Amino acid sequence: MSTAVAVVGAGGRMGRMLVDTILRDEEAYLVAAADRGEQLLGQDAGELAGIGALGVEISANLEAVVAAADVVIDFSLPQATVEVAAACRQHKCPLVLGTTGLAAGQSEAVAELSQHNAVVHAANYSTGITLLTALVEQAAQAVGAQSDIEIIEAHHRHKVDAPSGTALRLGEAVAKELGRDLGQCAVYGREGHTGERDSKTIGFETIRAGDIVGEHTVMFAGQGERIELTHKASSRSTFAVGALRAAHWVIGQPAGLYDMRDVLGLSC
């Protein structure tokens, strides 16, 4: 049976890529599409994605969009998250959430939803970043305590949150391995007379430029050598394919908050 997928943020960069990816999947179809961009409302989601008319109009009615779906994929903005979570709760619909930069209250709404529904929330749906995170944890265990750790990320000029959700997730993974609290040890950018580096900190550097899809490096720098673990996304399709995979997986899962490791069945 084919899965009815609704996309929230369907008019955005990721939303359009998701619409394209769903069309290519023989076991899924786009049932509804939501966005809030005024010039997008009423437009055909397929035409916006450049793949021809699909007969699915972009709607601002989030509740009706969720009601039509077997599963919702939301790559929009944090402002949508609480409303999407409420609609998913009301219609008992599983959620795949890709939006980054959530404030505490918005993350709480996702956690609350996951008490009742199955929810996948990943800052990055690429298989490569899922593997990179596991490698970074290994490196942190092996050399983290003796290293200066810096996380460098680069994205396109339109990205509105910094550091990226992926960079923060990588930082959390490192901090956990080292028994540190990221909230206490993170340093975001540097300027002026900073003093010497505190060896217990984890540094974040952000680049925003041009059309960079997404690049992350975690550096472990010691005396006389350093390790750099890097992932570079060259197309948004890697995120869309991963999110659609998560959407197929999450249907029928018990209530809970899952990430891409669960979806990929990785124990590492």
Ligand SMILES: NC(=O)c1ccc[n+]([C@@H]2O[C@H](COP(=O)([O-])OP(=O)(O)OC[C@H]3O[C@@H](n4cnc5c(N)ncnc54)[C@H](O)[C@@H]3O)[C@@H](O)[C@H]2O)c1
């Ligand atoms: N998890 C991942 O793998 C991954 C990958 C890429 C991007 N992202 C994240 O996905 C999000 C979207 O990225 P993008 O580059 O597509 O951004 P974008 O700005 O191109 O698209 C966001 C879309 O959401 C719409 N929107 C805003 N508020 C809305 C609301 N209340 N209801 C419905 N639609 C609403 C906007 O009008 C816009 O069309 C960002 O948070 C980004 O960081 C995550």
Ligand SMILES: O=C(O)C1=N[C@H](C(=O)O)CCC1
């Ligand atoms: O383009 C974006 O925006 C991306 N956001 C995610 C993040 O914040 O980590 C993933 C990579 C692309």
